[in-house]
Amino acid sequence: MSAIDDLTTELARLPGIGRKSAQRLTYHLLKQNADQSRRLAQALVTLVETVKPCTRCFNLTEAALCSLCTDARRDASLVCVVEDAADIAAIERAGEFRGRYHVLGGRLSPLDGVGPDDLTIAALLARVPDDQIVEVIVATNPSLEGEATALYVQRQLAPLGVRVTRIARGLPVGGDLEYADGVTIAQALQARRDM
Amino acid sequence: MSAIDDLTTELARLPGIGRKSAQRLTYHLLKQNADQSRRLAQALVTLVETVKPCTRCFNLTEAALCSLCTDARRDASLVCVVEDAADIAAIERAGEFRGRYHVLGGRLSPLDGVGPDDLTIAALLARVPDDQIVEVIVATNPSLEGEATALYVQRQLAPLGVRVTRIARGLPVGGDLEYADGVTIAQALQARRDM
Numbered sequence: 001m002s003a004i005d006d007l008t009t010e011l012a013r014l015p016g017i018g019r020k021s022a023q024r025l026t027y028h029l030l031k032q033n034a035d036q037s038r039r040l041a042q043a044l045v046t047l048v049e050t051v052k053p054c055t056r057c058f059n060l061t062e063a064a065l066c067s068l069c070t071d072a073r074r075d076a077s078l079v080c081v082v083e084d085a086a087d088i089a090a091i092e093r094a095g096e097f098r099g100r101y102h103v104l105g106g107r108l109s110p111l112d113g114v115g116p117d118d119l120t121i122a123a124l125l126a127r128v129p130d131d132q133i134v135e136v137i138v139a140t141n142p143s144l145e146g147e148a149t150a151l152y153v154q155r156q157l158a159p160l161g162v163r164v165t166r167i168a169r170g171l172p173v174g175g176d177l178e179y180a181d182g183v184t185i186a187q188a189l190q191a192r193r194d195m
Numbered sequence: 196m197s198a199i200d201d202l203t204t205e206l207a208r209l210p211g212i213g214r215k216s217a218q219r220l221t222y223h224l225l226k227q228n229a230d231q232s233r234r235l236a237q238a239l240v241t242l243v244e245t246v247k248p249c250t251r252c253f254n255l256t257e258a259a260l261c262s263l264c265t266d267a268r269r270d271a272s273l274v275c276v277v278e279d280a281a282d283i284a285a286i287e288r289a290g291e292f293r294g295r296y297h298v299l300g301g302r303l304s305p306l307d308g309v310g311p312d313d314l315t316i317a318a319l320l321a322r323v324p325d326d327q328i329v330e331v332i333v334a335t336n337p338s339l340e341g342e343a344t345a346l347y348v349q350r351q352l353a354p355l356g357v358r359v360t361r362i363a364r365g366l367p368v369g370g371d372l373e374y375a376d377g378v379t380i381a382q383a384l385q386a387r388r389d390m
Contacts, residue, residue: 003245003257007238011294014220014229020213026242028210030255034243036208041236043202046220048229050198060225062198086222179215 011087049189054083056127058103058120059151060085068100069105077134081124081153083141091139094185099137102127107140120148121156137189139167143174178183199225224390248280253298253315253323255280263295272329276319276348277304278336286334289380294332297322301334302344314344316351323355330358332384336371339360 004026011022013157029037053059054066055078068074068088078099085103091156105118127133138153140146154164167189199221202375206217224232248254249261250275263269263283273294277283280298299314321330333348335341349359362384 003236003238003242004255007235007242010235010238013235016216017217023284024281025209027255027284029239029242029280030246031279036205037239037243040202040205040208041199041239042204044224044232044236044239047198047202047224048232051225062201084222085225086219089218118282127253173198 027190053103053105056131057101057125058085058105061086065122073098075104076131078137079124079127079131079133079135079137080137080140083146083149086139087139088114090180091182091185091189093187094182096189099113099130099139102136104140104153107143107145108152109145116139116152121153124153125156125160126163135163136163137167142167143176217258221264226281228273242277247301248298250352251326252296253280253300253318254283254296268293271326273332274319274322274326274328274330275332275334276332277334278341282334282336285375286380286384288378291381294330294334295326297331299335299344299348303347304340311347311351316348319348320351323352323357328357328359332362335364338371 004023007029010017011017011025016023017025027091029040046194047059048063051060052062054061055064056067056069059066059068063070071190075098079102080091080097080099081102082091083104084105087105088179091097091101098153102120102124104121104124106114108114108116114191124136128136137152138150138156142150142185150166154166157164190194199218202221203214203217203226206212206220207214209217212220217229220338224235230356245257246255247257249264251264252257252261254261257342258265270293275286275292275294275350276297276299277286278301283296283298286296297315297319297320298317301309301314303314304312305310311331323331331352331377333345335348338344345361349361352359
Protein backbone atom coordinates (compact mmCIF):
# COMPACT_ATOMS: atom_id res chain seq x y z
CA MET A 1 0.00 0.00 0.00
CA SER A 2 1.91 2.99 -1.23
CA ALA A 3 0.73 5.71 1.19
CA ILE A 4 1.72 3.61 4.22
CA ASP A 5 5.03 2.59 2.65
CA ASP A 6 5.76 6.17 1.62
CA LEU A 7 5.28 7.59 5.10
CA THR A 8 7.20 4.68 6.64
CA THR A 9 10.10 5.38 4.27
CA GLU A 10 10.11 9.10 5.06
CA LEU A 11 9.96 8.50 8.83
CA ALA A 12 12.76 5.92 8.60
CA ARG A 13 15.03 8.61 7.12
CA LEU A 14 15.02 10.39 10.49
CA PRO A 15 17.95 9.68 12.82
CA GLY A 16 17.24 7.04 15.48
CA ILE A 17 14.10 5.75 13.75
CA GLY A 18 14.47 2.35 12.14
CA ARG A 19 12.15 0.70 9.62
CA LYS A 20 10.11 -1.08 12.29
CA SER A 21 9.69 2.02 14.48
CA ALA A 22 8.69 4.00 11.39
CA GLN A 23 6.02 1.44 10.56
CA ARG A 24 4.74 1.53 14.13
CA LEU A 25 4.53 5.33 14.02
CA THR A 26 2.62 5.17 10.74
CA TYR A 27 0.04 2.76 12.12
CA HIS A 28 -0.17 4.86 15.27
CA LEU A 29 -1.01 7.93 13.19
CA LEU A 30 -3.65 5.97 11.28
CA LYS A 31 -5.35 5.13 14.58
CA GLN A 32 -5.38 8.78 15.68
CA ASN A 33 -7.61 11.57 14.52
CA ALA A 34 -6.48 12.69 11.05
CA ASP A 35 -6.00 16.20 12.46
CA GLN A 36 -2.91 15.05 14.32
CA SER A 37 -1.18 14.04 11.08
CA ARG A 38 -2.31 17.26 9.41
CA ARG A 39 -0.94 19.36 12.28
CA LEU A 40 2.38 17.51 12.07
CA ALA A 41 2.49 18.04 8.29
CA GLN A 42 1.68 21.73 8.68
CA ALA A 43 4.34 22.16 11.36
CA LEU A 44 6.92 20.62 9.02
CA VAL A 45 6.01 22.92 6.14
CA THR A 46 5.90 26.00 8.38
CA LEU A 47 9.29 25.08 9.79
CA VAL A 48 11.10 24.91 6.47
CA GLU A 49 9.32 27.97 5.14
CA THR A 50 9.77 30.31 8.08
CA VAL A 51 12.93 29.33 9.93
CA LYS A 52 16.14 30.88 8.56
CA PRO A 53 19.60 31.62 9.98
CA CYS A 54 19.93 34.87 11.95
CA THR A 55 21.78 37.37 9.75
CA ARG A 56 24.17 38.17 12.60
CA CYS A 57 24.83 34.98 14.57
CA PHE A 58 23.35 32.23 12.33
CA ASN A 59 21.10 30.97 15.11
CA LEU A 60 17.76 29.79 13.70
CA THR A 61 15.03 32.41 13.71
CA GLU A 62 11.80 33.44 12.03
CA ALA A 63 12.94 37.09 11.84
CA ALA A 64 16.04 38.75 10.35
CA LEU A 65 17.73 38.79 13.76
CA CYS A 66 17.19 36.06 16.35
CA SER A 67 15.65 36.73 19.76
CA LEU A 68 19.07 36.46 21.45
CA CYS A 69 20.66 39.08 19.17
CA THR A 70 17.78 41.51 19.75
CA ASP A 71 17.70 40.98 23.55
CA ALA A 72 19.31 44.19 24.88
CA ARG A 73 19.88 42.62 28.30
CA ARG A 74 22.43 40.20 26.88
CA ASP A 75 26.10 41.14 26.83
CA ALA A 76 27.05 41.82 23.20
CA SER A 77 30.77 41.93 24.02
CA LEU A 78 30.81 38.26 25.07
CA VAL A 79 30.19 35.74 22.28
CA CYS A 80 29.93 31.97 22.59
CA VAL A 81 30.86 30.07 19.41
CA VAL A 82 29.01 26.79 18.83
CA GLU A 83 28.90 24.26 16.03
CA ASP A 84 25.15 24.04 15.58
CA ALA A 85 22.04 26.02 16.52
CA ALA A 86 20.87 23.08 18.61
CA ASP A 87 23.86 23.67 20.90
CA ILE A 88 22.45 27.12 21.78
CA ALA A 89 19.31 25.51 23.17
CA ALA A 90 21.50 23.23 25.33
CA ILE A 91 23.56 26.14 26.70
CA GLU A 92 20.46 28.26 27.30
CA ARG A 93 18.95 25.42 29.33
CA ALA A 94 21.98 25.66 31.63
CA GLY A 95 21.00 29.30 32.39
CA GLU A 96 24.63 30.29 33.02
CA PHE A 97 25.54 32.29 29.94
CA ARG A 98 24.31 35.87 29.44
CA GLY A 99 26.23 36.82 26.30
CA ARG A 100 25.47 36.24 22.64
CA TYR A 101 26.26 33.42 20.24
CA HIS A 102 27.83 32.60 16.92
CA VAL A 103 26.86 29.42 15.07
CA LEU A 104 29.63 28.02 12.87
CA GLY A 105 27.31 25.70 10.99
CA GLY A 106 29.41 22.60 11.64
CA ARG A 107 33.02 21.74 12.38
CA LEU A 108 36.17 21.46 10.30
CA SER A 109 36.27 17.99 8.82
CA PRO A 110 38.69 17.43 5.93
CA LEU A 111 37.43 13.87 5.43
CA ASP A 112 33.90 15.15 4.82
CA GLY A 113 35.17 18.00 2.70
CA VAL A 114 34.25 20.66 5.28
CA GLY A 115 36.83 23.46 5.23
CA PRO A 116 36.96 26.92 6.85
CA ASP A 117 35.01 28.48 3.97
CA ASP A 118 32.08 26.16 4.67
CA LEU A 119 31.73 27.56 8.18
CA THR A 120 30.75 31.10 9.25
CA ILE A 121 34.27 31.93 10.47
CA ALA A 122 34.68 34.99 8.22
CA ALA A 123 31.42 36.42 9.58
CA LEU A 124 32.70 35.84 13.13
CA LEU A 125 35.92 37.73 12.41
CA ALA A 126 33.88 40.64 11.01
CA ARG A 127 31.73 40.71 14.14
CA VAL A 128 34.69 41.32 16.46
CA PRO A 129 35.12 45.02 15.52
CA ASP A 130 31.49 45.52 14.45
CA ASP A 131 30.01 44.33 17.76
CA GLN A 132 33.03 45.43 19.88
CA ILE A 133 33.53 41.88 21.11
CA VAL A 134 35.85 41.57 24.13
CA GLU A 135 35.81 37.80 24.62
CA VAL A 136 34.99 34.82 22.44
CA ILE A 137 34.22 31.55 24.24
CA VAL A 138 34.78 28.66 21.86
CA ALA A 139 32.20 26.00 22.73
CA THR A 140 32.65 23.54 19.89
CA ASN A 141 32.18 19.92 20.92
CA PRO A 142 35.03 18.28 22.89
CA SER A 143 35.66 15.86 20.03
CA LEU A 144 38.72 15.58 17.81
CA GLU A 145 37.12 17.69 15.08
CA GLY A 146 35.61 20.12 17.57
CA GLU A 147 39.06 20.71 19.14
CA ALA A 148 40.66 21.22 15.74
CA THR A 149 37.93 23.70 14.85
CA ALA A 150 38.45 25.52 18.17
CA LEU A 151 42.17 25.80 17.52
CA TYR A 152 41.58 27.13 14.02
CA VAL A 153 39.07 29.71 15.25
CA GLN A 154 41.49 30.78 18.02
CA ARG A 155 44.32 31.30 15.52
CA GLN A 156 42.10 33.39 13.27
CA LEU A 157 40.92 35.54 16.19
CA ALA A 158 44.34 36.03 17.85
CA PRO A 159 45.51 38.88 15.55
CA LEU A 160 42.35 40.84 16.36
CA GLY A 161 43.38 41.25 20.01
CA VAL A 162 40.22 39.68 21.38
CA ARG A 163 40.36 37.34 24.39
CA VAL A 164 39.66 33.77 23.23
CA THR A 165 38.65 31.13 25.78
CA ARG A 166 37.74 27.48 25.46
CA ILE A 167 34.82 25.93 27.31
CA ALA A 168 36.30 23.69 30.06
CA ARG A 169 36.58 19.97 29.55
CA GLY A 170 33.91 19.29 32.07
CA LEU A 171 32.20 17.62 29.18
CA PRO A 172 33.19 14.01 28.61
CA VAL A 173 35.68 13.86 25.72
CA GLY A 174 34.00 12.45 22.62
CA GLY A 175 30.61 13.48 23.93
CA ASP A 176 28.01 15.69 22.35
CA LEU A 177 27.18 19.11 23.76
CA GLU A 178 23.59 18.80 22.68
CA TYR A 179 23.05 15.90 25.10
CA ALA A 180 24.96 17.29 28.08
CA ASP A 181 23.04 18.16 31.24
CA GLY A 182 22.72 21.75 32.43
CA VAL A 183 24.97 21.40 35.49
CA THR A 184 27.86 20.05 33.41
CA ILE A 185 27.47 22.84 30.90
CA ALA A 186 27.31 25.47 33.66
CA GLN A 187 30.51 24.14 35.27
CA ALA A 188 32.26 23.98 31.93
CA LEU A 189 31.37 27.60 31.27
CA GLN A 190 32.61 28.74 34.69
CA ALA A 191 35.93 26.89 34.31
CA ARG A 192 36.69 28.27 30.86
CA ARG A 193 40.35 29.06 30.23
CA ASP A 194 42.34 31.29 27.88
CA MET A 195 43.51 29.66 24.69
CA MET B 196 10.63 30.37 18.34
CA SER B 197 7.17 29.12 17.50
CA ALA B 198 7.82 27.05 14.33
CA ILE B 199 10.52 25.01 16.06
CA ASP B 200 8.45 24.60 19.22
CA ASP B 201 5.38 23.66 17.21
CA LEU B 202 7.09 20.87 15.30
CA THR B 203 8.84 19.68 18.48
CA THR B 204 5.47 19.50 20.23
CA GLU B 205 3.86 17.59 17.38
CA LEU B 206 6.75 15.12 17.13
CA ALA B 207 6.71 14.60 20.91
CA ARG B 208 3.09 13.43 20.64
CA LEU B 209 4.29 10.32 18.80
CA PRO B 210 4.79 7.17 20.87
CA GLY B 211 8.39 6.55 21.94
CA ILE B 212 9.55 10.08 21.11
CA GLY B 213 10.23 12.29 24.11
CA ARG B 214 10.66 16.04 24.19
CA LYS B 215 14.45 15.88 23.76
CA SER B 216 14.29 13.42 20.84
CA ALA B 217 11.62 15.57 19.21
CA GLN B 218 13.86 18.62 19.49
CA ARG B 219 16.77 16.71 18.02
CA LEU B 220 14.62 15.56 15.09
CA THR B 221 13.48 19.13 14.47
CA TYR B 222 17.03 20.46 14.35
CA HIS B 223 18.00 17.51 12.17
CA LEU B 224 15.30 18.44 9.66
CA LEU B 225 16.45 22.07 9.68
CA LYS B 226 19.93 20.91 8.69
CA GLN B 227 18.58 18.82 5.81
CA ASN B 228 17.32 19.98 2.45
CA ALA B 229 13.83 21.46 2.88
CA ASP B 230 12.52 18.90 0.39
CA GLN B 231 12.90 16.17 2.99
CA SER B 232 10.49 17.93 5.36
CA ARG B 233 8.10 18.65 2.51
CA ARG B 234 8.12 14.99 1.41
CA LEU B 235 7.41 13.89 4.98
CA ALA B 236 4.58 16.44 5.25
CA GLN B 237 3.12 15.28 1.94
CA ALA B 238 3.33 11.63 2.96
CA LEU B 239 1.40 12.43 6.16
CA VAL B 240 -1.35 14.27 4.31
CA THR B 241 -1.60 11.58 1.62
CA LEU B 242 -1.80 8.93 4.31
CA VAL B 243 -4.77 10.42 6.15
CA GLU B 244 -6.55 11.33 2.94
CA THR B 245 -6.21 8.05 1.06
CA VAL B 246 -5.98 5.25 3.60
CA LYS B 247 -9.36 3.94 4.83
CA PRO B 248 -10.58 0.69 6.41
CA CYS B 249 -11.41 -2.11 3.99
CA THR B 250 -15.21 -2.34 3.75
CA ARG B 251 -15.04 -6.10 4.36
CA CYS B 252 -12.23 -6.83 6.81
CA PHE B 253 -11.30 -3.35 8.14
CA ASN B 254 -7.66 -3.75 7.13
CA LEU B 255 -6.22 -0.44 5.92
CA THR B 256 -6.41 0.14 2.19
CA GLU B 257 -6.49 2.83 -0.48
CA ALA B 258 -9.34 1.06 -2.32
CA ALA B 259 -12.80 -0.11 -1.21
CA LEU B 260 -11.49 -3.64 -0.60
CA CYS B 261 -7.95 -4.34 0.61
CA SER B 262 -5.41 -6.31 -1.43
CA LEU B 263 -5.87 -9.36 0.82
CA CYS B 264 -9.65 -9.45 0.34
CA THR B 265 -9.30 -9.17 -3.45
CA ASP B 266 -6.54 -11.81 -3.70
CA ALA B 267 -8.40 -14.82 -5.15
CA ARG B 268 -5.56 -17.19 -4.14
CA ARG B 269 -6.30 -16.65 -0.46
CA ASP B 270 -8.70 -19.00 1.33
CA ALA B 271 -11.87 -16.97 2.05
CA SER B 272 -13.27 -19.68 4.35
CA LEU B 273 -10.44 -19.20 6.87
CA VAL B 274 -10.41 -15.87 8.70
CA CYS B 275 -7.86 -14.63 11.20
CA VAL B 276 -9.21 -12.07 13.68
CA VAL B 277 -6.72 -9.45 14.90
CA GLU B 278 -6.95 -6.36 17.08
CA ASP B 279 -5.25 -3.88 14.76
CA ALA B 280 -4.31 -3.59 11.11
CA ALA B 281 -0.64 -3.48 12.14
CA ASP B 282 -1.01 -7.07 13.37
CA ILE B 283 -1.78 -8.17 9.80
CA ALA B 284 1.60 -6.93 8.63
CA ALA B 285 3.25 -8.96 11.43
CA ILE B 286 1.37 -12.16 10.50
CA GLU B 287 2.03 -11.65 6.78
CA ARG B 288 5.75 -11.35 7.51
CA ALA B 289 5.59 -14.84 9.03
CA GLY B 290 4.39 -16.16 5.63
CA GLU B 291 2.41 -18.98 7.26
CA PHE B 292 -1.19 -17.87 6.89
CA ARG B 293 -3.01 -18.09 3.55
CA GLY B 294 -6.54 -17.14 4.63
CA ARG B 295 -8.16 -13.74 5.11
CA TYR B 296 -8.40 -11.35 8.04
CA HIS B 297 -10.80 -9.41 10.19
CA VAL B 298 -9.62 -6.35 12.12
CA LEU B 299 -11.55 -5.72 15.34
CA GLY B 300 -10.22 -2.19 15.73
CA GLY B 301 -9.01 -2.75 19.30
CA ARG B 302 -9.80 -4.99 22.25
CA LEU B 303 -12.51 -5.05 24.91
CA SER B 304 -11.43 -2.76 27.70
CA PRO B 305 -14.13 -1.71 30.18
CA LEU B 306 -11.72 0.62 31.99
CA ASP B 307 -11.10 2.56 28.77
CA GLY B 308 -14.79 2.48 27.89
CA VAL B 309 -14.27 0.09 24.95
CA GLY B 310 -17.24 -2.28 24.67
CA PRO B 311 -18.33 -4.81 22.00
CA ASP B 312 -20.14 -2.12 19.99
CA ASP B 313 -16.86 -0.19 19.59
CA LEU B 314 -15.28 -3.17 17.80
CA THR B 315 -16.23 -4.68 14.42
CA ILE B 316 -17.69 -7.84 15.99
CA ALA B 317 -21.15 -7.43 14.39
CA ALA B 318 -19.51 -7.17 10.97
CA LEU B 319 -17.51 -10.35 11.71
CA LEU B 320 -20.70 -12.26 12.60
CA ALA B 321 -22.30 -11.10 9.35
CA ARG B 322 -19.29 -12.31 7.37
CA VAL B 323 -19.64 -15.91 8.58
CA PRO B 324 -22.65 -16.75 6.34
CA ASP B 325 -21.81 -14.12 3.66
CA ASP B 326 -18.29 -15.39 3.05
CA GLN B 327 -19.08 -19.04 3.98
CA ILE B 328 -16.43 -18.97 6.68
CA VAL B 329 -15.47 -22.43 8.00
CA GLU B 330 -12.90 -21.46 10.64
CA VAL B 331 -12.12 -18.31 12.57
CA ILE B 332 -8.65 -18.08 14.14
CA VAL B 333 -8.74 -15.57 16.98
CA ALA B 334 -5.32 -13.86 17.01
CA THR B 335 -5.90 -11.09 19.54
CA ASN B 336 -2.86 -10.35 21.70
CA PRO B 337 -2.06 -12.83 24.51
CA SER B 338 -2.73 -10.13 27.11
CA LEU B 339 -5.50 -10.05 29.71
CA GLU B 340 -7.69 -7.86 27.53
CA GLY B 341 -6.81 -9.76 24.38
CA GLU B 342 -7.86 -13.05 26.03
CA ALA B 343 -11.12 -11.53 27.27
CA THR B 344 -11.81 -10.24 23.76
CA ALA B 345 -11.03 -13.68 22.28
CA LEU B 346 -13.45 -15.33 24.71
CA TYR B 347 -16.18 -12.83 23.87
CA VAL B 348 -15.68 -13.30 20.13
CA GLN B 349 -15.74 -17.09 20.54
CA ARG B 350 -19.04 -16.95 22.46
CA GLN B 351 -20.62 -14.77 19.80
CA LEU B 352 -19.44 -17.08 17.00
CA ALA B 353 -20.35 -20.38 18.70
CA PRO B 354 -24.10 -20.31 17.77
CA LEU B 355 -23.19 -19.87 14.10
CA GLY B 356 -21.64 -23.35 13.95
CA VAL B 357 -18.26 -22.09 12.75
CA ARG B 358 -15.04 -23.61 14.07
CA VAL B 359 -13.30 -21.10 16.37
CA THR B 360 -9.63 -21.53 17.19
CA ARG B 361 -7.20 -19.51 19.27
CA ILE B 362 -3.66 -18.75 18.17
CA ALA B 363 -1.33 -20.85 20.36
CA ARG B 364 0.41 -19.36 23.35
CA GLY B 365 3.73 -19.56 21.63
CA LEU B 366 3.71 -15.82 22.12
CA PRO B 367 5.00 -14.67 25.50
CA VAL B 368 2.05 -13.78 27.73
CA GLY B 369 1.75 -10.03 28.07
CA GLY B 370 3.62 -9.55 24.82
CA ASP B 371 2.61 -7.66 21.74
CA LEU B 372 1.85 -9.47 18.48
CA GLU B 373 3.14 -6.57 16.46
CA TYR B 374 6.67 -7.11 17.81
CA ALA B 375 6.78 -10.91 17.66
CA ASP B 376 9.22 -12.56 15.26
CA GLY B 377 8.03 -14.55 12.26
CA VAL B 378 9.05 -17.98 13.58
CA THR B 379 7.10 -17.51 16.81
CA ILE B 380 4.05 -16.36 14.89
CA ALA B 381 4.33 -19.30 12.48
CA GLN B 382 4.55 -21.81 15.36
CA ALA B 383 1.65 -20.17 17.13
CA LEU B 384 -0.47 -20.49 14.00
CA GLN B 385 0.43 -24.16 13.50
CA ALA B 386 -0.37 -25.03 17.15
CA ARG B 387 -3.76 -23.31 17.18
CA ARG B 388 -6.43 -25.14 19.19
CA ASP B 389 -10.23 -25.24 19.27
CA MET B 390 -11.89 -22.88 21.69
